Amino acid sequence: MPTRGSVAALPPDLPVRILDGSPDAILICDRAGTVRYWNSAAERVFGFPVTEALGVSMNLIIPERLRVRHWAGWEATMRTGVTRYGEGQLLAVPARHKDGRQVSIELSIQLLKDPDGQSEWVVAVIRDVTERFIREKTLRAQLKALEARIPDGPSATS
Numbered sequence: 001m002p003t004r005g006s007v008a009a010l011p012p013d014l015p016v017r018i019l020d021g022s023p024d025a026i027l028i029c030d031r032a033g034t035v036r037y038w039n040s041a042a043e044r045v046f047g048f049p050v051t052e053a054l055g056v057s058m059n060l061i062i063p064e065r066l067r068v069r070h071w072a073g074w075e076a077t078m079r080t081g082v083t084r085y086g087e088g089q090l091l092a093v094p095a096r097h098k099d100g101r102q103v104s105i106e107l108s109i110q111l112l113k114d115p116d117g118q119s120e121w122v123v124a125v126i127r128d129v130t131e132r133f134i135r136e137k138t139l140r141a142q143l144k145a146l147e148a149r150i151p152d153g154p155s156a157t158s
Contacts (some may be wrong), residue, residue, distance in 0.1 A: 025105075025126040026035045031078050031119055032073070033058045044130045045105070047098030049088050051063070061095045063102065077111070104133035 011017075019026055019037065025045040028037035038053040046053075046061050053060060062070050077083045085091045090106045097103050106129050112121040 017082075022125070025124075025128075027037065027058070027124045027126065029058060031125075033119070033122075035060070036151060042126070045097075045126060046095065046104065052098075062095075063094055063096050068095070078119050080101045081117065083109055083111060085105055095126075103128055104130045133144075 020039055022039055022041055025042035026037065026039045027042055028034055035056055035058060038048075038050045040050075042053065043049055043145045048060060049108050059067060059069075085108065088108060090108055092104070095104045095105045105126050107124045107126040110123040111119045111123075112120055112123065114120040
């Protein structure tokens with residue numbers, strides 16, 4: 001049976017090199033939601049340098065109107081150790097850039113647990129999908145406008 005290989009065979013600095021060099025933003029937060037790791041891609045996506053992001057709440061990037069909902073879900077996940085996004089499903093949400101604009105992001109989440117099974121760390125791998133979101137929104141609007149021009153809707157042409 002094939003295995004994934006031995007971590008012992010890898011250079012000891014490889015995990016840090018992967019985190020630091022990832023083209024996707026990687027955030028690692030403690031169970032309180034405080035940012036403990038912020039790579040250079042996170043700086044690019046959100047505009048905050050690592051010096052402004054480390055040691056502060058994720059509220060830094062969560063739009064104010066979504067914070068109550070975010071933290072309710074966070075608390076439930078920390079309490080239960082379960083997230084519906086833990087099996088590789090992507091969560092698509094708006095986020096806040098340092099300059100105040102909204103960015104559209106997709107992220108996957110990994111919960112890291114302590115030896116007692118309690119959620120200890122949350123790792124988020126994040127991609128900025130703002131351009132794609134805008135293109136798709138424009139296409140949906142154009143399609144709706146075209147459908148509105150058909151006398152009896154889309155089924156009239158069938």
